[in-house]
Every structure is written in C-alpha cells, then in structure tokens.
Amino acid sequence: YLTQLIQLAFSLGVVSLLSAFFIFPLLHAENYSSISGITSQDLFGVQFYKLQYSIALMQPYWNGEELKVFFQQPIKFYFWVYPIFAFSALFFAKKDKKIIYFSLIAIFGIFMGKSANAPFGFVYSWLYYHLPFFNFFREPLQWWVIIGFSYAVLIAYFFYYFYQEIEKLSKRKFPNRAFINIFAKILVTLPVIFLVLSIAIPAYDGRLGHGLNP
Secondary structure: OHHHHHHHHHHHHHHHHHOHHHHHHHHOOOOHHHHHHHHOOOOOOOOOOOHHHHHHOOOOOEOOOOEOOOOOOOOOHHHHHHHHHHHHHHHHOOOOOHHHHHHHHHHHHHHHHOOOOOOOHHHHHHHHHHOOOHHHOOOHHHHHHHHHHHHHHHHHHHHHHHHHHHHHHHHHHOOOHHHHHHHHHHHHHHHHHHHHHHHHHHHHHOOOOHHHOO
16 A cells, blocks of 8 residues: 555645646735635636536637637537547556556546536535635636646556557568558657647747746
8 A cells, every 4th residue: 555655645746736836826925815815705617617628628718729718619629639548548457557546536637627517516516615725726727737647647658558559560460560660659649749739839929828928
C-alpha cells in the first residue's frame, strides 16, 4: 500500500501545483472580504459546464476562433480526440495497472467538472453548500486541471503501448517494417498534434484572452 500512497500523494501534489494559479492569490490576498463575497454566492456556470464539455475538455465559450463569454458553443468534433485516446489506454490496462488508477482520477475529474449538472448533480450542490472550503469551487473549471492531467498521462500510456503493438504487427506482416512503423505512428499522432495546436496557437496570439498572451 505504500506505493499506492506515494502515487496518490504525488498526484495530489501535481494537481495542487497546477491549481496554484487560483490558490496563491487567495493565500496572499490583503482584503479577505472580496474572497468571502465570492464564496458566499451561488454556484456559477451550471448551465454551461455540462457533462459532454467536461468529457471533451472543451471550454463551452470557445467557438474555434475566440471566446464568446456566456454564449455556449457546440463541441468541436476534434475535441473528442482527447477522451478517445485517453480511455483507449484501458485496452492495455493488463500491462500496467496505473492506467486504471489514472482512468479513475479522470472519471472523478469529469464528474466534478460538470458541476451540478446531471447525472447526480445534487452531489456537487450538496458539497458546495455543506462541505467547508468547497465553495471555492464555485465554477468547476478548477476540476478540469485533474481531467487534463489524467488525460495527458493516459494518452502517453496509450501511445507507448500502441507503438509497441504496431512494431510487433509490422514484424509479422510486413517485410519493409521500418516504413510501416513510421507511417502508422505519424498517422495516429497527427490528430493529437492538430488538437494541441488548435489551442496553443490561439493562446499564443491572444484569442484565448490577454492574460494568456505572452
């Protein structure tokens, strides 16, 4: 059990560091009345952060070109690449049990990231109004950090073991296996590269908001 506890502590530590963008300002706030003003309000964004957006990890205001705040946008089809590749790692769960561990973390993040929406939306509402400090999660985007972290690990596992399967298959079926290996790996990797660039480029040029503009 010591190994599992270390893995859990490491995961919580990574998630805490990734959440530092909203934790540190709270710790160094000079005027706590503004914080209490936020935490005393009702849940925010329940009508936007639905289950499908949490699974696809797509900001509901993003229309593919810019943020349209408070205007829910349809999910872009290519955002489904994230969960498809991430949970495809479960095909290789017998080779590494940590895949199940990170899949459960992803599912937990998805459940919390949908806020008080169905299914079982009452759970989030109850936690928000009754569990101490949970009212800092007025908007569920903070939980998406857990989803993104889990997806990143699961996608890495998927590619690692899938590349191994490609190499095994090419050795048995194709004499010119070097070309087949490279071609198959590029073909599978391109969708993820395209998806990352579809977010990275708008973040760089400021279309995701001036706060992300270097």
